[in-house]
Amino acid sequence: MKQIFKNITIVIAFLFVLPTVFAQLDIINAAEYKALVKSDKNVVTVHAGKAKNYNANHLKGSILISYKDTDQKGDIKGLMMSPQDLAKFFGESGISETNTIVLYDNGSQKYSTRMYWLLKYLGAPNVKILHKDKDEWRKARLVLVSTPTKGKATTFTPSVDASILALMADVEASKDDANMVLIDVRAANEFDGTEEKSNGHIPGAININHKDFLTESEAFKSADELKALVEKAGATSDKTIILYCTTSIRGAVGYVAFKNILEYPNVKLYDGAEQEWITKHKLEK
Template sequence: MKKLVSASIAVIFLSLAAMAQDLISVSELSLKLKDANYVVVSAEVETEYAKVHINDAVNVSYKSLEKAGGFEGQLNTSEELAKIFGAKGISEKKTIVVYDEGAGKYASRLYWVLKYLGAPNVKVLDGGMVAWKAGRKPVTKNPTTVKPATFTPAVNKAIYADMKEVQGASGNSRVILVDLRENAEFSGKDPKNNKGRIPGSVNVDHTTLMTAASTYKTKAELEKIFNAAGATKDKTIILVCPTGVRAGKGYLALKSILGYPNVKIYEGGVNEWAATSSNKLEK
């Protein structure tokens, strides 16, 4: 009897752990397409959305969240972001499911932005459009009729790092900067993308977080990848890339799948860092 009770408790805890993750499978989402409490959001640019998208999905391109002028990737204010989402019928009171073509970086960008704005129920479609098509689920070219909503932001500053915080991380053993760019770009071996890296940062190539089927790797695999880079659960982990897009994949993996407590994104990223003359870049 005791063994049976223990086994039942273990199953319950495993189920709760799975529920805590902000990934949703194709089969799970397909059952929610007509649920009025759900809204599905394509994070792709408008031209890609126009080619094909999930039935009833609205489009909020990751690029539409950026401030005009300045450096690439700089976000609009929280008020402006809330207006963008609201205009597309997205309310923080709904369960918001974001997806992209399968690489995960655009969906995770929207995921982090929505969490930063305080939306409590945000999920990412694991495998994106690649998995959706493989599952033979409904797609369309027809734009979705949008009924505007009100999005009320409640900014979560705990997951946001500014340049001053990144500058202060130098020499602090309790803080680690993790750059999510591809290895060749981070190391300077890619001649087309050789911006340099923030001193002291380590590299976790965002593509290594995914399987060949465009889904996220298992919890054990992800923990091994980040721990090998020194990004352990006891540290404050600040994620960087040039624009914050690829850093979002690291945030989802660390915060949602692994449950690490102190994870932030340096929103300005390498682009802001490089634009400030007093900052140094390693090559």
């Protein structure tokens, strides 16, 4: 009888923590990554940051795909390539939508989350983010090397999820829609235009610095901490959340925080960001 009661208690406790566990399934730590690589032969690990960091050292077997390589050419900086071009690029780089894809960067979360959003936009179902925490990596005995790994070309078949992309029309509508919250994740002096290179922010936007989603070690904060942060700013789960920065690199950090940790149902990234907006509109200070 005591054993039955014990089992019931365990099940109840598990049910209470289940939402948090599922909310963060796409965010893994070093120990989970090591176990994943051992159990899943379909894993492709991607260093999503800068080439200089990859060349200095990187996870053994990981391939380099710089976030900059996914940008289209043109006057507006940072716009992603078309879905067809992105799929072709990822396939040639060694990634298929059928892979388990693990992304990491230099630890800032900016580049791994940007790549995460791109792959989810293309419909890749199994994408993970591994935070570069040196202490965790050391404890898990993850192997770092300087020898590059080249991915084997494959085919990436996209299945675009347009629901996570905000267009300029969505951003324009957000100013007069109480059910939408537009969030500029840049630093406060960029948002208000006091920073030398900044012209201000998109009218109607509120400001939450992307660094406020992270701890001192640049890991994501807990769901409770994030909830207190965003709800104070008026970003509740019943609203559509649109995030942006200069080129929506930092905006992707906010996207992952809202989508994966807080489990908000309607979260979008404005890929065009400030750079596209200023081609047709004025900013506000």
